[in-house]
């Protein structure tokens with residue numbers, strides 16, 4: 082197996098793991114921000130809930146249903162942003178968007194953690210919305 086093939090197999094496993102065992106998939110009792118978004122093309126639904134305290138994302142959870150990419154992306158996103166400042170979160174969202182546009186440097190950026198497993202989505206324009214919907218909901222929920 083080439084190293085590219087090995088990496089994409091590993092990434093596939095990470096995506097499936099988040100899809101099957103989603104992290105932070107629950108409702109918050111008193112969120113400070115929520116946003117529900119739908120992707121009608123694929124049927125994805127993502128509901129992001131946040132608790133922002135003193136400029137820090139203290140809690141980030143999600144609910145919803147949809148394809149493995151949309152749900153895994155939401156799960157990865159909540160893990161990544163929890164405990165970060167709003168400023169850091171915005172920088173991460175920008176980096177993630179760049180990765181989905183095919184930016185090779187962003188696809189290697191350690192700031193993106195496991196979300197780098199979604200870098201291959203940039204080659205499938207029809208699936209980009211699946212990967213980005215949770216992140217758009219995150220931005221809206223922070224406002």
Ligand code: ZN
Pocket residue numbers: 120123124125147148149150151211
């Ligand atoms: Zn989808």
